[in-house]
Amino acid sequence: MGVFLANRANLQRKRLHDRIQNRLSGAFKNVRRRRADPHEPGSYRAVGEVDPRQFFGDDEYPVTTARVEIGFQLRPSDPYEYYWVNWIEPARSLLVGWHQDETHDDLGPVHLQVTDGGSAVDHQRVRFIDSHPLAVVEQRLDSLPTVVCAVEWEQGRPVELDTPASRSG
Secondary structure (H helix, E strand, C coil), X not given: CCCCCCCHHHHCCHHHHHHHHHHHCCXXXXXXXXECCCCCCCCEEEEEEECHHHHHCCCCCCCCCEEEEEEEECCCCCCCCEEEEEEEEHHHCEXXXXXXXXXXXXXXXXXXXXXXXXXXXEEEECCCXXXXXXXXXXXXXXXXXXXXXXXXXXXXXXXXXXXXXXXXX
């Protein structure tokens, strides 16, 4: 029986994001790889556009345009990769995303964030996935409908996530 260990150095930069781009091509439209903006960590993002009504199977969903942006920053010297998996709805100034990075150490290595415009309105600890980056992408995309639909709104603005973690105190 052979054991395959992913060579994280070989996944650096374009190759991993090209593979993420290929994964998004099924459910998303206008899928592309783009260079990260100067204020964004990492080198690249894989971006795909989607109609949330079709993606969630909900004809009543309040917007018809959203996008997913996924980026990894691989540093072989670190014990795990940094990543950002974001759902963005420009019409409602909503961002819901998993961030495994150096911020919010009190929440552990990865957190779920809700942002209204440029202001974070909620952060929650979520399960760390110790897996290959493409497996992380797959698991986060599978959770996306549940997480996005758990956003609580007041007066047309996102205010928090109503998840089991937020109800447990």
